[in-house]
Amino acid sequence: MDARQSSRMELNTDAGRARQQVRQCLAAGEPIGVLTGAGMSVESGIAAFRGGDHGLWSRFDPARLASPEGFAADPDLVWAWYLWRMAAIRAARPNAGHLALARLAGSHPDVAIATQNVDDLHERAGTRGVIHLHGDIFALRCADCGAPAQPVALPSPAAEPPLRRTPPRCAACNGHVRPGVVWFGEALPGDAWAAAQAMAQRCALLLVVGTSGLVHPAAALPAMARDHGAYVIEINPEPTALSAAAHQCLRAAAAEALPLLLPDGPPA
Ligand code: OAD
Numbered sequence: 001m002d003a004r005q006s007s008r009m010e011l012n013t014d015a016g017r018a019r020q021q022v023r024q025c026l027a028a029g030e031p032i033g034v035l036t037g038a039g040m041s042v043e044s045g046i047a048a049f050r051g052g053d054h055g056l057w058s059r060f061d062p063a064r065l066a067s068p069e070g071f072a073a074d075p076d077l078v079w080a081w082y083l084w085r086m087a088a089i090r091a092a093r094p095n096a097g098h099l100a101l102a103r104l105a106g107s108h109p110d111v112a113i114a115t116q117n118v119d120d121l122h123e124r125a126g127t128r129g130v131i132h133l134h135g136d137i138f139a140l141r142c143a144d145c146g147a148p149a150q151p152v153a154l155p156s157p158a159a160e161p162p163l164r165r166t167p168p169r170c171a172a173c174n175g176h177v178r179p180g181v182v183w184f185g186e187a188l189p190g191d192a193w194a195a196a197q198a199m200a201q202r203c204a205l206l207l208v209v210g211t212s213g214l215v216h217p218a219a220a221l222p223a224m225a226r227d228h229g230a231y232v233i234e235i236n237p238e239p240t241a242l243s244a245a246a247h248q249c250l251r252a253a254a255a256e257a258l259p260l261l262l263p264d265g266p267p268a
Pocket of ligand 1: 037066183213215237255
C-alpha cells in the first residue's frame with residue numbers, strides 16, 4: 001500500500017466515525033451547527049488568506065487592504081483589490097462540499113451554517129439563511145454614510161489584481177463606495193454574531209470547516225460549542241488553532257470530506 005492509499009483508508013475510517021455522529025444527530029432530530037472559513041471555497045478556486053504558500057495575506061498586506069484606515073488612505077488601491085476578488089467569486093462555482101452542506105440543510109430541519117466567507121457559494125449551492133459573520137462582499141455601501149450602493153460591473157477574472165481603480169461615489173453623500181465586508185478593527189454585524197452564538201450554544205454537533213481559527217470572535221465558537229456539550233469535528237488538511245477544541249479532526253479537503261460525512265454523498 002502506498003502513502004496515498006494509506007491516507008485515503010485513514011480518511012475513510014475517520015469519516016466513518018464522524019458519519020456516525022452525524023447520523024445520530026439526524027436520527028434524534030438534534031441541532032447541527034457548521035462554521036466555515038476560507039478553506040471551504042479553496043476547491044472552488046478562491047484562495048484562502050492563510051495556510052500553505054498561497055494564502056492571500058502572504059502576498060498582500062491586510063493592514064492596507066482590509067482595514068478602514070487602509071481604505072481611507074488609498075481607496076483606489078483597496079477598491080481595485082476587491083473588484084478583483086468579486087470577479088473571482090462571481091466566476092467560481094460551489095464545490096462538492098458546499099453542495100453536501102446544502103443537502104444536509106435541506107434534509108434536516110435544524111441546521112445552522114455560519115460562515116466567515118464573504119462569498120455567496122453556500123447560497124449558490126442552495127443553502128438558505130446562511131449566517132455571514134464577516135459580511136457579503138457584494139453588499140456595497142457608502143464608507144461615509146452607510147447608504148447601500150448599486151452593484152457595479154465586474155472585470156473579467158484575472159490572475160493578479162489591477163493596481164488601482166477609483167471606487168464609485170455614493171448617490172446620497174458623494175462618499176466612496178466600499179465592499180460589504182467586515183474589516184480588521186470593525187465590529188461583526190450584531191444579528192449575525194448573535195445567531196452564531198445561539199448556534200454554538202445549542203448545537204449537539206458542530207462541523208468546523210476550513211478555518212485557521214486565528215480571527216476572533218468567530219474563532220471562539222468551537223470552544224463555546226464544546227463547552228455547551230457539542231461534539232466538535234474539524235475538517236481541515238492542516239492542524240489549526242482550533243484542533244485542540246475538536247473531538248475529532250479529519251485531515252482532508254472540505255470538498256472531499258463533507259460528501260463522505262453527510263447523507264446522500266457518493267458511495268465510499
Ligand atoms: P484562513 O485563510 O485563515 O484559513 C484557511 C484554512 O483553510 C487554513 O487552516 C487551511 O489549512 C484550510 N484549508 C485550505 N484548503 C482547504 C480545503 N481545501 N478544505 C478545507 N480547509 C482548507 O481563513 P479563515 O479562517 O476563514 O476576514 O480566515 C478568517 C478571516 O481572516 C477571513 O474571514 C478574512 C481573513 O482576514 C475577512 O474577510 C473579514
